[in-house]
Amino acid sequence: MSSRTQNFLVPIISIILGLIFGAIVMLISGYNPVAGYTALWNGIFGSSYNFGETVRTIIPYVFSGLAVAFAFRTGLFNIGVEGQLIMGWFAAAYVGFAWDLPTIIHLPVAILAAALVGAAWAFIPGILKARLGVHEVIVTIMMNYIALRSINPLIAAVTGGAERTPKVHESASLRSEFLQSLTDYSRMHWGFIIAIIGVFVMWFILEKTTLGYELKSVGFNRNASEYAGMNVKKNIVLSMVISGAFAGLAGAMEALGTFGNIASMSSFSGIGFDGIAVALLGANQPVGVFFAAVLFGSLKNGGINMPNEAGVPNEIVSIVIALIILFAASGYVIRLLLDRAGKSKKEVK
Amino acid sequence: MEYVIEMLGIRKQFGDFVANNNITLQLKKGEIHALLGENGAGKSTLMNVLFGLYQPEAGIIKVNGKEVKITDPNVANRLGIGMVHQHFMLVENFTVTENIILGHEPTRGGTINIKDAAKKVQELSERYGLNVDPYAKIEDISVRMQQRVEIIKTLYRGAEILIFDEPTASLTPQEITELIQIMKLLIKEGKSIILITHKLQEIMDVSDRVTIIRKGEGIGTVTTSETNPIQLAEMMVGRQVTFKTEKKEAQPKDVVLKVENLVVADNRGIEKVKGLNLEVRAGEIVGIAGIDGNGQAELIEAITGLRKVKSGKVELNNKDITGFKPRKITEAGIGHIPQDRHKHGLVLDFPISDNIALQTYYKEPFSKNGIMDYKKVRGIAADIIKEFDVRAASNMSLARSLSGGNQQKAIIGREITRNPDLLIAALPTRGLDVGAIEYIHKRLIEQRDKGKAVLLISFELDEVMNVSDRIAVIYDGAIIDTVFPRETNEKELGLLMAGQELSSKQSKGGDA
Numbered sequence A: 001m002s003s004r005t006q007n008f009l010v011p012i013i014s015i016i017l018g019l020i021f022g023a024i025v026m027l028i029s030g031y032n033p034v035a036g037y038t039a040l041w042n043g044i045f046g047s048s049y050n051f052g053e054t055v056r057t058i059i060p061y062v063f064s065g066l067a068v069a070f071a072f073r074t075g076l077f078n079i080g081v082e083g084q085l086i087m088g089w090f091a092a093a094y095v096g097f098a099w100d101l102p103t104i105i106h107l108p109v110a111i112l113a114a115a116l117v118g119a120a121w122a123f124i125p126g127i128l129k130a131r132l133g134v135h136e137v138i139v140t141i142m143m144n145y146i147a148l149r150s151i152n153p154l155i156a157a158v159t160g161g162a163e164r165t166p167k168v169h170e171s172a173s174l175r176s177e178f179l180q181s182l183t184d185y186s187r188m189h190w191g192f193i194i195a196i197i198g199v200f201v202m203w204f205i206l207e208k209t210t211l212g213y214e215l216k217s218v219g220f221n222r223n224a225s226e227y228a229g230m231n232v233k234k235n236i237v238l239s240m241v242i243s244g245a246f247a248g249l250a251g252a253m254e255a256l257g258t259f260g261n262i263a264s265m266s267s268f269s270g271i272g273f274d275g276i277a278v279a280l281l282g283a284n285q286p287v288g289v290f291f292a293a294v295l296f297g298s299l300k301n302g303g304i305n306m307p308n309e310a311g312v313p314n315e316i317v318s319i320v321i322a323l324i325i326l327f328a329a330s331g332y333v334i335r336l337l338l339d340r341a342g343k344s345k346k347e348v349k
Numbered sequence B: 001m002e003y004v005i006e007m008l009g010i011r012k013q014f015g016d017f018v019a020n021n022n023i024t025l026q027l028k029k030g031e032i033h034a035l036l037g038e039n040g041a042g043k044s045t046l047m048n049v050l051f052g053l054y055q056p057e058a059g060i061i062k063v064n065g066k067e068v069k070i071t072d073p074n075v076a077n078r079l080g081i082g083m084v085h086q087h088f089m090l091v092e093n094f095t096v097t098e099n100i101i102l103g104h105e106p107t108r109g110g111t112i113n114i115k116d117a118a119k120k121v122q123e124l125s126e127r128y129g130l131n132v133d134p135y136a137k138i139e140d141i142s143v144r145m146q147q148r149v150e151i152i153k154t155l156y157r158g159a160e161i162l163i164f165d166e167p168t169a170s171l172t173p174q175e176i177t178e179l180i181q182i183m184k185l186l187i188k189e190g191k192s193i194i195l196i197t198h199k200l201q202e203i204m205d206v207s208d209r210v211t212i213i214r215k216g217e218g219i220g221t222v223t224t225s226e227t228n229p230i231q232l233a234e235m236m237v238g239r240q241v242t243f244k245t246e247k248k249e250a251q252p253k254d255v256v257l258k259v260e261n262l263v264v265a266d267n268r269g270i271e272k273v274k275g276l277n278l279e280v281r282a283g284e285i286v287g288i289a290g291i292d293g294n295g296q297a298e299l300i301e302a303i304t305g306l307r308k309v310k311s312g313k314v315e316l317n318n319k320d321i322t323g324f325k326p327r328k329i330t331e332a333g334i335g336h337i338p339q340d341r342h343k344h345g346l347v348l349d350f351p352i353s354d355n356i357a358l359q360t361y362y363k364e365p366f367s368k369n370g371i372m373d374y375k376k377v378r379g380i381a382a383d384i385i386k387e388f389d390v391r392a393a394s395n396m397s398l399a400r401s402l403s404g405g406n407q408q409k410a411i412i413g414r415e416i417t418r419n420p421d422l423l424i425a426a427l428p429t430r431g432l433d434v435g436a437i438e439y440i441h442k443r444l445i446e447q448r449d450k451g452k453a454v455l456l457i458s459f460e461l462d463e464v465m466n467v468s469d470r471i472a473v474i475y476d477g478a479i480i481d482t483v484f485p486r487e488t489n490e491k492e493l494g495l496l497m498a499g500q501e502l503s504s505k506q507s508k509g510g511d512a
């Protein structure tokens, strides 16, 4: 079997296997899997509204997945995407409502602000790792909590004590009447274009630039990179900063698109943590991350419909979704089985 | 005739690449059977087939005359086949016993019974004179001891046939003698051994018969007592091999590298280079002879900018480069074939072609304005790979998949092609076979003949004697004497390396 057909077949087989096991779980717990999956399907594609909501769910996953994957390629584990996302979310929301600028400047500035603040939030673990050798996992986890605990006071400070910021100005919004009318007033927004650009940017940096060559080299072998004259410390910081910028952009999508503001938070959004799964599912490759985010976002949004339409409780929905993702992530096993099957066929000949 | 193992007409492919083709190896009971071949000839592959790690595309394997299918290492174990791998497969922070029972843990009432296992390990250790402490942690014991743990592991699992994959590559001469004793003891106890090596002298010393493979093809089997190293070398590389490297008289010119009163400390802050002085001129090869650990590694790392200089001076072409960053030093004109090719020399998970650009990727022709030109990288890499005879399935194969000799050739190709004024070669032939060694020596001499300076660091006396124009003996962080190869001999060098000459020199007023 050629590797190209394999690359195509493996994810599909994995997902089918996941669906089968999900069905078994539903059967055992006394729910009708056909009804359940119909509801899931409808939740994803069933109406133009649902489809629009699916798209807007996917968008931030693309960015949080890219953020984790990017750091990973340099050998860093950025668990702080969640915190960087929160800070980016706030930055975009603030620039969006507090400043008055023409659209052509306002929107880019708001997006950029999110990227910069996300980058700055990731710079701290990056510099601590590079200069003092403090493990980035520890620092990024702490930075997540710092972000979560400071976001509410920050919102209160810029709004004079309110629980949420005002909506961003029209000139900074990613929403559009056109998309809304197309999707029956869902919250779908132009962010999907920015997400596609983000995928391209990550691919371009890694595969086309000297910076990408360095980052990958440092990720694979720090000693050889040093021998080759690369500045390993600089690359570690840079990798975290770029990763943080992607995370910040995930926040911008929520601030300028889905919600149009930021409201006080009592717990994490989860998008940053799910980014880890998205990145691994996508094998830390930009295009892989994109498809993984599509799968992730679709299941998340489609799953919302399962309790209403098929009476499958939320807990079972979570299990079913987790199973599908688990199988998709274990594509390796399926590859192995395909290899075996291919071999025994050859031997028969 | 009784064979315990017969591998007949074995063929193994990786994709389109044929690593083993029609190879036959027959192991008699109670013999040491050497498997000889250049790096990349397919020796490890063949043994991995026997050990069940790879499935052959063709050929049959018989154990004690019965045809078998060895589908995985557990099957091999059950058939009494054990393997001591080239790269040890031990868990660093487990004890000796824990490593040995890993995967075959003896249990009693659901808990692992370490005590009985440790006792058995102790018994085996004593029986074969291995001197291994069952409770020592792997990370605390030497490479030599780790190898013995691997040996016990195979015996513990009941191996009657032991495969040793290049067991002597990482050992000192003294340790090699000990290992040979152990092997002889194993034979006496009725075991049979397949020994992979490309050191001809070892083969002559210990083996009963030799099977030779070349570029994946079985060349034949000869009886050791009826052959000689020259014939073996020819069968292995397929042409005549010169053990003495031919070279013209050196024509030393201006000083290229000048090291003055250099002091360098190791990672723990202990001074390893203590006021070292050294000069290398254009058109000469200076060999640094010395026993491992006398400051060689720290000296090179200091010259190439990988380690801080505590005091002293390094000059290249009369320009002070002390304390420069590695990139500055590379740009100033130093090429470096590093001691540890996996740690420093290559990014193993990059394709070979990308490794060719490792130090110069940021410059034309490899890139422009921060954008890589991978087409050019591949083109130039292809030229180097061809010129330096790097054998790989494809130029896009990961560096990891190459054999050691081919990895080294790729590094040497890269460093020489950068055309540096000074080429530093640290243990450039470690672990390589005669064909590759001869090739690398030729290349070093060629650089010298082009008027470049070459600094060679080696622990092998015959290499230093053979290749260098001048020999600087390093002892305890300083050059204690400089001698010319034709005016000295291995015995004198050996004494110098042990720090012996120091006193008599001092009485002469010693100028190093």
Ligand SMILES: Nc1ncnc2c1ncn2[C@@H]1O[C@H](COP(=O)(O)OP(=O)(O)O)[C@@H](O)[C@H]1O
Pocket: B014, B017, B019, B037, B038, B039, B040, B041, B042, B043, B044, B045, B046, B391, B392, B393, B401, B402, B403, B404
């Ligand atoms: N898993 C593999 N995939 C592809 N090529 C391989 C693999 N293992 C070995 N090779 C190639 O097969 C050849 C023989 O390798 P090996 O058996 O390790 O040589 P030796 O042990 O004689 O030095 C080498 O050219 C090597 O690059």
Ligand SMILES: [Mg+2]
Pocket: B043, B044, B045, B086, B165, B166
């Ligand atoms: Mg080998």
